[in-house]
Structures are given as structure tokens and as C-alpha cells.
Amino acid sequence: MKKRSLSEFMCMEMLYDYKSDKLDALRSQAVEECLSSSPxxxxxxxxLTLGMNYCEKLKEIKVSLPLIEAISSQPKxxxxxISxxxxxxxxxxxKWGLxxxxxxVAIALFVTQVPELFKGQEDSLVVRKIETSNDIEVEQKEESIDVDQSHIAQQSAETKVAVNPPEAPKVKESVLVEDKVVKPDVMAVATPGSQTSAPLPESIVVKPVKKQGxxxxxxxxxxNVDEVTPQIVQLLETNGGKKAGEVELGWRRKGGSYFHFTIPKQNYGLVTEELKKYSDFNIVKSDHPRVMPEGVERFILWVEERKQ
Amino acid sequence: MTEAQMKSVALFFFYAFADKATAFAASTEALHLFEKKIKNLDSNVNSQPMLVFSTHKIWKKYSKKKNKSYQPNTVTEQGWIIPSQLKLEQWWQFSKDTESIIVLTLIWSILLDIDEKDIAEGLGVSEGTVRYRTGKALKLLGSIQGHSVGVNA
Structure with missing residues (x-):
């Protein structure tokens, strides 16, 4: 094996370790070689040697005992x-007077400040009571909006408008636009012809609907699964199909082939029509944790050998 | 706290500050801090990292208010015994020209003989950093020394 010598820079960086005998034998030898070749x-x-020698001289400075005593006797x-x-x-x-x-002073501060602290809490209690009374008033409105919420929850992510029942005249509309819900009280003000009323509390705001994949x-x-599988793979690939799971398209398992893939939405009809050439099938739409981007559909296709 | 540690603190501030009165005031404060820090420590625990930490903290405080006038007195003037043949000009020149942390590392490591591991622990850096700083400091000090020797020759 070819021996590698140290670069000049590395050697200079190791000089302190070399001088203080902290290098191993191989490194020391390499530094010595470098020293002999590089001025x-x-x-x-x-x-470095000059610096060390000067430090040895500096170390001769001593501290007198009176100085140590003076330092240690200094008050904190x-x-x-206090002194x-x-x-x-x-x-x-x-002393007693002080x-x-x-x-x-401590008692005076306690007496004057403590009620102030409790006062803040009392105020909040009053506010809470007022809020509670408001809640009773708006209870009926909330009921009507709850009905509306359950309706919205069933809708897809597309823009939809849900009209409230006539029992809640102050809340005319609640609009759901791309998972963002506009507060009903804002809409009540914005809608022409709506009755002007006090804004509804925050609790009435419709929560965003979570998208379901x-x-x-x-x-x-x-x-003949073995024959059909590559043909389906080719069909999918030509129509922009891409594997969606961990395994490749047409993964062979016992008794059949497994296809977990995504295709552009516009090719959905074409691909299903082509697949019908091989066999009849039903398409079942089921829930999936992964929400696909707009314009892409996810499929799981199982092609099984027909039993004779 | 041992007498050796007290001496180390006093010497540290002498090397760090050119002014003896400042060194005295800083030493006092650093020893109080050091005492406070090791109060709850077990006697078997190595207190050297705490010494490094305390001296560094007080050095930072005093280095910001260098202009404050401390009253020199006989104790402070005669407290540090300097050999007559020793010339400190090069040291002060080195302290002035070099990055502070490099100077301080040299003081702890070479002049006070504190273990590099303890310095590293006290400063919260690696041992390699301490070694690098020490080596660099020695070279810089050596170059100042060499230059002055050259000029004098």
C-alpha cells in the first residue's frame, strides 16, 4: 500500500500536538518527514517553540500571600x-422602626394589590355570565345551523352554497369555498336585504370539512392471467397510469395479478372501456386515507384466474 | 476552594488585564461566583470546569467596563511578584492583537496548567477546539516574540 504523506497545512496544524507528544508514532514520523522537507x-x-519558552517565563509570575488573603477577605x-x-x-x-x-409597606401592598387581582377574575366571571345568557338566546339559531353543518359535511370539496331554513332569519347563507368557511354573521351583513342583527358568537362558525380520499x-x-397481465400493464402505461403503491404494476401473487395505480381523470373512461374487453367487472368506490390531487384517480385492480 | 485555585484566579486576571486594580476586583468577584457554584457540588467532583466558567464569565463582565477606575493600593501593586528579567511588553502586545478567547485559552491551558478537558467543559466547546486555540495562540505569541528578538538583534 502506498504511503500517504501529510500536506504542509496538516503538518502545521499538528505541530502543537507533535510538540506536546500527543501524536501517535506514525503521525509523529509523518510530521518529522514534513519538517525535514518544508521550511x-x-x-x-x-x-511555537518560542511561544512555549516565553510561556515558561510567564509562569514564573507568582501571587503573594497577602494578595490571596485580601481577595478571600473581600466581602460579598x-x-x-449591608455594611x-x-x-x-x-x-x-x-432598627425596630425600620x-x-x-x-x-408589605401589608399595605398586600391589602391594596390582592383585591385588584381578584377583581380581574370577577370581571371575567361577569362576562362569562353575559355570554351564557347570550348562548340561551342563540340556542335556537345554533340548532338550525347544526342542521346546516351536517348537510355541509356530506358535500364534496367543490364550491357549494347551503341555504338555511327559514327559522334562522339572521343567518342567511353559509358558504364553503375550497374548505374555507365564511362566518355566517359576515354573510348576514354582506347579503343584501338581510336583517341587521348582532353578530353571532364564534361557536356558531361552521368548521371546515375534512377531505376524504x-x-x-x-x-x-x-x-389466462399470465397472458393478460402484461397487456393490462401496457394499457395502463400508455394511458398515463403510474404505480401508486409499493409494488410494480401487475405484481404476481398466488392466483392473480395486483395493480395499484393512478391515472389522469380524463383517461378514466377509456381505460375502463378497454378493460371490459378482458372481462366484465364492477367498480366499487371506497374510502382511502390518501387524498389524490385534482384530476387524478386511484385504482386497485385485482385480476384473478377464472376457476374452471 | 483550594489555595492553588485562588492563586489561579488571581493569576488569570493578571494575565488577562493589564491593570492590577481591575485584576484584583475581578478576582474577588470571580472567586465569589466560583464559591457559589461549587457550594452544592460533591467534594469528589472536579471543580476545575467551574473555575474556568467563573473566570470566563467575570472576564466578560470586566472586559466591557475596562475604563472604570479601580483604586490601586499596596496589596494590589505588590500582589503579583514578577521576575525582574521578565519583559511583559510582548505579552501585552499579544493580548492586544489577538482574539480574546485565544488569549484566554492560552492562559488556562499553558499558564495555569488546567487540563484541556476541564477547559472544554467549562467553556462548552470540544477538546479539539481548545487544542487548536492553544496551538494558534502559541504560534502567534512566538511570532511576536521572534519579531521582537529580531528587532532587538
Missing amino acids: RVRDELKK PTEKL KLGFTQLPQPV EAVVVA YVYRLVMFVD
Whole structure:
């Protein structure tokens, strides 16, 4: 194996370790080789040695014992403050007086500030009571809107308009646009001819409808799976079909082939028509956790050998 | 806290600040901080990283208010015993020209002989960083020393 020598830069970086004997034998040898060949590295080592020698001289500076004693006897900041105030030197009656003042101030602060703290809580209680009374008033309106919500929940993500029943005249419309719901009270103001009324509380706002993904499931029975499988694969691929799961299109399993794929929506009709050439089948639309982007459909096709 | 650690703190601030009165004030404060930090530590636990941490923290505080005038006195003036043949000009030049953390690492590592592992722990850096800084500091100090030797020659 060819021996690799250290670069000049690496060697210079290792000089301190080399000088303090912290390199292993191989590295030391490499540094020594570098030192013999490079004047720059030698120069660096010279500087390092000079610095170390100077440090040895600096280490001769000593600290006197009186200085250590002076440092250790220095009072702490809190002790300094107390000694500055001279509290301990004050006459006893003055000390008592000062203590009494501190206690009196503490009590006064407690008495004046604590009710303020509770006052804030009382105010919030009053507000809550008012809200509760409002809730009773709007209870009937909420009922009507709940009906509307359940209606909206069944709708797809497309833009739809749900008209409220006549029992809730203040809330005329609630609009669902791409999962964003406009608050009914806003619509009530925006709709011409609607009665002007106090805005409804936040609890009435219709929550966005969560999109539900779906998949088309197909099962086909054919006479020769091995022959049909590559043909279906080709059909799908020519119509923009792409594998959607972990396995490739036409994955052979015991008794059949498995196709989990996506195709553009516009090719849906064409592909299903072509598949009908092999066998009749039913398409079942079922829920799926994955929501597909607009214009793409997801399929799971199982092609099974027809039993004789 | 041992006497050696107290000496280390006093020396650290002497090397770090040119002014003895500042060094004295900073040493006092650093020792108080150090004492507070090791108060709850077990006696078997190595307190050197805490010494590095305390000195670094107080150094940062005092390096910001260098202009504040501290009253020099006899104790501070005679507290650090400097050999007569030792010239400190190069050291002050080095301290002035070099990045502070490199100077401080050199003080802890070479001048106070604190273990690199403890320095690294106290500063919250790797041992490699400490070694790199020490090496760099020595080279810079050596170049200043070499230059002054060259000029004098």
C-alpha cells in the first residue's frame, strides 16, 4: 500500500500536538518527514517553540500571600450593601422602626394589590355570565345551523352554497369555498336585504370539512392471467397510469395479478372501456386515507384466474 | 476552594488585564461566583470546569467596563511578584492583537496548567477546539516574540 504523506497545512496544524507528544508514532514520523522537507513548517515550529519558552517565563509570575488573603477577605456584594447601609450599627429603636416600616409597606401592598387581582377574575366571571345568557338566546339559531353543518359535511370539496331554513332569519347563507368557511354573521351583513342583527358568537362558525380520499376497486376474472397481465400493464402505461403503491404494476401473487395505480381523470373512461374487453367487472368506490390531487384517480385492480 | 485555585484566579486576571486594580476586583468577584457554584457540588467532583466558567464569565463582565477606575493600593501593586528579567511588553502586545478567547485559552491551558478537558467543559466547546486555540495562540505569541528578538538583534 502506498504511503500517504501529510500536506504542509496538516503538518502545521499538528505541530502543537507533535510538540506536546500527543501524536501517535506514525503521525509523529509523518510530521518529522514534513519538517525535514518544508521550511515553512520548520518556521512554524520555531514560532511555537518560542511561544512555549516565553510561556515558561510567564509562569514564573507568582501571587503573594497577602494578595490571596485580601481577595478571600473581600466581602460579598450583599455584605457590602449591608455594611454600606450600616444597619448593624444603628441604635436598637431605629432598627425596630425600620423593621416596622418594612412590615407596614408589605401589608399595605398586600391589602391594596390582592383585591385588584381578584377583581380581574370577577370581571371575567361577569362576562362569562353575559355570554351564557347570550348562548340561551342563540340556542335556537345554533340548532338550525347544526342542521346546516351536517348537510355541509356530506358535500364534496367543490364550491357549494347551503341555504338555511327559514327559522334562522339572521343567518342567511353559509358558504364553503375550497374548505374555507365564511362566518355566517359576515354573510348576514354582506347579503343584501338581510336583517341587521348582532353578530353571532364564534361557536356558531361552521368548521371546515375534512377531505376524504377514495379509491376505485375493480376485480376481474380472466382465463389466462399470465397472458393478460402484461397487456393490462401496457394499457395502463400508455394511458398515463403510474404505480401508486409499493409494488410494480401487475405484481404476481398466488392466483392473480395486483395493480395499484393512478391515472389522469380524463383517461378514466377509456381505460375502463378497454378493460371490459378482458372481462366484465364492477367498480366499487371506497374510502382511502390518501387524498389524490385534482384530476387524478386511484385504482386497485385485482385480476384473478377464472376457476374452471 | 483550594489555595492553588485562588492563586489561579488571581493569576488569570493578571494575565488577562493589564491593570492590577481591575485584576484584583475581578478576582474577588470571580472567586465569589466560583464559591457559589461549587457550594452544592460533591467534594469528589472536579471543580476545575467551574473555575474556568467563573473566570470566563467575570472576564466578560470586566472586559466591557475596562475604563472604570479601580483604586490601586499596596496589596494590589505588590500582589503579583514578577521576575525582574521578565519583559511583559510582548505579552501585552499579544493580548492586544489577538482574539480574546485565544488569549484566554492560552492562559488556562499553558499558564495555569488546567487540563484541556476541564477547559472544554467549562467553556462548552470540544477538546479539539481548545487544542487548536492553544496551538494558534502559541504560534502567534512566538511570532511576536521572534519579531521582537529580531528587532532587538
